[in-house]
Amino acid sequence: MSRRTALVTGASRGIGALIAQRLAADGWDLTLSARSAGPLEALGGRLSAEHGITARAVPADMAAEDDVVALADAHGRASDRLDALVLNAGMGSIGPLAEFPARRLDKLYTVNVRSAYVLTQRLLPVLRKTAGGDVGTAKVIAVSSLTGVAGEPLNSAYGASKAALTSLCETLNTEESHGGVTATAVCVRAQLPASAIAERRARPRPTPSAPRPTAARRAGGPQRARSVRPHRPDLLRPTRVAGRSRARCRPDPCSACRPHVRPRRTSPSTTR
Template sequence: MNTPKKTALVIGGSRGIGAAIALRLARDGANVALTYASAAAKAEQLAGAIEEHGVQALALKADSANAAELQAAVEQAAARFGRIDIVVLNAGILHIADIAEFGIETLDRMLDVNVRGVYLAIKAALPHMPPGGRVITIGSNTAVRSGHPGSSVYAMTKGAVAVMVKGLAVDLAPRGITINNIQPGPIETDMTADMIELVKDWIPLKRVGQPSEIAGLAAYLAGPESGYMTGASLTIDGGMSL
């Protein structure tokens, strides 16, 4: 009898790191549901690329600041595939500004997407996750090294995710579900395109990372060999935070 394929749900999976993780999990044999906030064409194109690996894909519109949309996306993914084995929380927004210029609306939006949305997506997915499930959050090395002016709010949100993961690891352990946090440094995506030349000299390896490198770590955390790891934050930043 064939073993059923695992199902992965990638929140914020239409581009950048999220897209790389979605493709890697598909390559490893998982069906993949992914959410997008506005990039419908990119999400559908990615879904087609995922299905080229012989698995099924589902693109779902959901703004991570909207609790109802997140809940609906999780329910649709579970209804389509029957269960959710792996949840990746990648949706996030970045705004850089000094505290004097940082608007309250922007502050609220970043907290809603980067912190509240992560918590609510995990909460929505848990009823559909069996023992052996994996939750993976995408944080940032700014949680441990916030050396860039104007990055206080982004660092605060990613620090909150790292602490959230520790607390949830204790809550989820009795269910046999692990949760771990990846903390990338600068990665070559459209969100960081304007800062790559500025930051690469701060990195001991003298380069920024690639989405595929984050996807490789996510694949490990999603697999059986990481079963004894939970509550950890793994920094992958070329030595930037040393």
């Protein structure tokens, strides 16, 4: 059996670099990609020397589709298998929905969604081939965000792009899991910059409404006036009243129906 192989985008630093280090320690051959060629080649050389694996550095800008296609082709020429495609490359940008520039939204979708879509599409044949071999499975792992699941202030565009990335993984499972190709979206928590956190904390908070008085608080004070619920003939339903079927309004009888409803009998308590 040949050595397992992975392609990791955004691998020069952060989460991508940590993923590459862990895979190299487990004996995986790697295709590493990022925009910065210097740090990427340094990481590839170090992992190859430390773990005895093959780590190919392929610089690529995920905002340029030609670079994305060239990355997929470079991996295909170097290896005939792909056990894991790690979609870690991405960008973030925050701002109020009312003021967020549409051109920046386009850039977010190009980097966070379109590059992942094109790369997965180009590498799907080799993923299928790997899943049909001795291992029986191939994995697409996308680094998404909880912001794509539960919205947060200032993250309308970034959260929408991560929601689309998560949906891409779910759709891939419905179409390809029968052949052994599956996808997982890892939703990590996005950390806002310190300036954004300070701005949110400085905003005036709404004055909390007064709590409703409890039964204990009303015990010594005046009783609240009870409102009389109007009679609703349009909500009548048959009810057994005094052994006869009678219509009364629901769910509780109003003031007009209440006198005709026989109270529930209670058995007298006995003491010894």
